[in-house]
Amino acid sequence: MRVAVVCPYAFDVHGGVQDQVARIVGWLRDAGHESWAVAPGSGGPEGTRHVGGFALVPANRSRAPISLDPRVVRRVSRAVEDADVVHIHEPFMPLVSLGAVFADTPPTVGTFHADPGAAARRLYRTAAALLRRIAARLDVVTAVSEVAAAALGKIASPRLVPNGVDLDDFRSIDVERMTDRVVFVGRDDPRKGVNVLLEAWPKVAARHPGASLHVVGLDRLPGTPGVVFVGPVGDEVKRAELGAASVLAAPNLGGESFGIVVLEGMAAGCAIVASDLPAFRAVAEDAASYVEPGDALELAAALSAVLASPDRVRSMKEAGRERSASFGREEVLAGYLEAYEMAMNRA
Numbered sequence: 001m002r003v004a005v006v007c008p009y010a011f012d013v014h015g016g017v018q019d020q021v022a023r024i025v026g027w028l029r030d031a032g033h034e035s036w037a038v039a040p041g042s043g044g045p046e047g048t049r050h051v052g053g054f055a056l057v058p059a060n061r062s063r064a065p066i067s068l069d070p071r072v073v074r075r076v077s078r079a080v081e082d083a084d085v086v087h088i089h090e091p092f093m094p095l096v097s098l099g100a101v102f103a104d105t106p107p108t109v110g111t112f113h114a115d116p117g118a119a120a121r122r123l124y125r126t127a128a129a130l131l132r133r134i135a136a137r138l139d140v141v142t143a144v145s146e147v148a149a150a151a152l153g154k155i156a157s158p159r160l161v162p163n164g165v166d167l168d169d170f171r172s173i174d175v176e177r178m179t180d181r182v183v184f185v186g187r188d189d190p191r192k193g194v195n196v197l198l199e200a201w202p203k204v205a206a207r208h209p210g211a212s213l214h215v216v217g218l219d220r221l222p223g224t225p226g227v228v229f230v231g232p233v234g235d236e237v238k239r240a241e242l243g244a245a246s247v248l249a250a251p252n253l254g255g256e257s258f259g260i261v262v263l264e265g266m267a268a269g270c271a272i273v274a275s276d277l278p279a280f281r282a283v284a285e286d287a288a289s290y291v292e293p294g295d296a297l298e299l300a301a302a303l304s305a306v307l308a309s310p311d312r313v314r315s316m317k318e319a320g321r322e323r324s325a326s327f328g329r330e331e332v333l334a335g336y337l338e339a340y341e342m343a344m345n346r347a
Contacts, residue, residue: 003028003035004083006100008093010041010054010065014187016260017089017113020163027333038079040067040096051075051096062189066093073099080105085340091138101137107343110138112148112158115257124153131155139343147279148257163258164332167324170267173243180211182303183245185238185261188218193251196296201227203300208307216241242268246313247306250274253293259283263327266320271313273302287319
């Protein structure tokens with residue numbers, strides 16, 4: 001099977017959708033299929049077909065690296081024309097993914113990732129008729145979570161295919177685990193909640209003087225004792241940081257449709273302390289300790305309580321690893337291969 005996987009976001013900027021697109025392309029190739037990504041920018045997995053530049057556009061309390069150049073529509077059409085099926089991520093996102101929906105393409109599968117912000121949800125309601133017509137051009141619609149599916153309302157009825165990770169990559173980490181280390185993984189984006197964590201940390205350190213916090217994904221000047229800013233890193237270093245930590249803190253403020261960082265933490269054997277977001281609960285269920293988003297005092301208390309109880313850490317790790325088994329390569333790829341077959345049969 002020849003599969004073109006369309007990503008609206010440039011791989012030059014880190015993001016969850018980009019990570020999943022790269023994984024899917026790799027998993028398809030490993031399974032014997034011919035696959036390539038289609039995206040703006042210049043990055044991505046080997047063989048990515050680039051369709052032009054990108055701009056950082058405010059979206060969902062962040063900035064999305066997307067293309068607004070009308071010329072990309074024709075380029076996208078050429079980039080997918082030799083595929084057996086086109087897998088379009090975030091089909092409503094201009095202009096690469098939206099262009100792929102409207103292009104004269106082979107059979108299409110559309111995957112929705114986002115939990116849209118309030119403005120986007122209002123747009124979904126007011127433009128529902130138009131969006132239904134756009135979604136109707138897709139042969140099969142999927143969503144990565146109940147949160148992402150619910151955001152669509154009556155626009156479409158998606159099949160659920162969750163995001164996933166290569167579990168063996170996390171379960172085979174060969175590093176010494178530090179019983180008093182907490183790790184945060186994310187980009188320097190206010191909605192990821194790192195500022196709440198940094199506010200909470202002095203209270204944690206006061207109760208656990210030997211504890212340390214490793215912040216992975218962003219650079220800041222050192223200031224708070226016990227806090228190490230690891231900076232942006234590759235997957236191997238990220239996995240090593242997760243493997244060396246006892247606890248993963250996920251203090252995100254909202255706008256999450258899937259808890260990929262929570263999943264990675266569970267797969268790596270971390271106990272999870274996370275904001276009480278529907279997307280995080282859907283991934284971790286009872287394997288995590290939850291706190292009110294944005295509440296630094298509650299976050300500090302939860303982290304301190306977990307660090308104070310080795311038995312609790314051990315049971316949370318076991319529950320997390322068991323839960324993460326539902327999101328492995330085999331389960332996710334099987335879901336998409338079934339969707340591809342359905343799309344080709346319907347076309």
